[in-house]
Amino acid sequence: MSKAGQRVLSTLRQMIISGEMAAGERVAEIPTAERLGVSRTPVRIAFRALEQEGLLTKLERRGYRVREVTPEEVGGAVEVRGVLEGLAARQAAERGLSPEQRKGLLESLALGDTLFEKGHVTEEDLETYHDLNRRFHALIIEASGNPAISSALSRNEHLPFASVSSLTVDRNNLEREYRRFNFAHMQHHAVFDAIDHRQGARAEGIMREHAQATLRYAEIFAGKKEQAAEIHVIQAEATDAQSL
Structure with a gap:
C-alpha cells in the first residue's frame, strides 16, 4: 500500500x-x-x-x-496476538538470530532511534514507523522458525486491532503520539536485547507486554479516553526515568 x-x-x-x-x-x-x-x-x-x-x-x-466493536472483542484478539508473538520471541531467543535477522532488527532499531531522537514526530515519521514496526515484528516471527505462529497470526488478524499493522494516529495530538510510539520503540530495544542474549523467558514477557499496550483501544471504546491518555503519560515518564 x-x-x-x-x-x-x-x-x-x-x-x-x-x-x-x-x-x-x-x-x-x-x-x-x-x-x-x-x-x-x-x-x-x-x-x-x-x-x-x-x-x-x-x-x-x-x-x-x-461494525460495533466491543472492548472484550478487542482485548481478546490482542491477548491472543501477545501470546503468539511472545512465543515467537522466546523461540527466536532459544534458536538464536541469523546474521541477516540480527542485521535487520538492528537496522529497524537505528531507524526508530533517528525518528524519535529529535523529541517530536511528524505524520511522515509515524508512517515510516509503521513500516519499520511491521518489519521488526516480521523478523522476530521469522526468527522463531515456527511457521505455525505466522499461520495463527494471519487468522487472528481478521479481528479488530489484532494486527500489528492496525496502527492509528491521532493527528490532532502528535505530542501524545510521540510519547506512545517512543515508548513502543523502547520496548523494541528491550525485546531485541533479550533475544540477542538468548533470554527466552524475558523476551517472551516483554513481547507479550508490548502487545498489551494496544489494549488502550479497548479503553477508548469504553469511553475512557482521558484515562488512556494519563496511562501513556505515566508510561512515558517511567521510560524517561529509566533512561537517566
Whole structure:
C-alpha cells in the first residue's frame, strides 16, 4: 500500500475509534473520498482492509457499514496476538538470530532511534514507523522458525486491532503520539536485547507486554479516553526515568 493509501487507512481507523464514524453508520466511497479530500482509489483499498480487520461490514448493495466493536472483542484478539508473538520471541531467543535477522532488527532499531531522537514526530515519521514496526515484528516471527505462529497470526488478524499493522494516529495530538510510539520503540530495544542474549523467558514477557499496550483501544471504546491518555503519560515518564 502506498504512503497516501496508508494515511487514508489510518485516518479511517481513527475516525471509527473516536466515534466520528459511528457503529451502524453506512459509508460509501464517493462521500468518504470527498470528506477526506482524496480520490476514490485509496478509500476503496482502505475499505477492503478495514473489512478484513473486522471494522467494516460489506453490504449486499453498494457500500459498507461500521461494525460495533466491543472492548472484550478487542482485548481478546490482542491477548491472543501477545501470546503468539511472545512465543515467537522466546523461540527466536532459544534458536538464536541469523546474521541477516540480527542485521535487520538492528537496522529497524537505528531507524526508530533517528525518528524519535529529535523529541517530536511528524505524520511522515509515524508512517515510516509503521513500516519499520511491521518489519521488526516480521523478523522476530521469522526468527522463531515456527511457521505455525505466522499461520495463527494471519487468522487472528481478521479481528479488530489484532494486527500489528492496525496502527492509528491521532493527528490532532502528535505530542501524545510521540510519547506512545517512543515508548513502543523502547520496548523494541528491550525485546531485541533479550533475544540477542538468548533470554527466552524475558523476551517472551516483554513481547507479550508490548502487545498489551494496544489494549488502550479497548479503553477508548469504553469511553475512557482521558484515562488512556494519563496511562501513556505515566508510561512515558517511567521510560524517561529509566533512561537517566
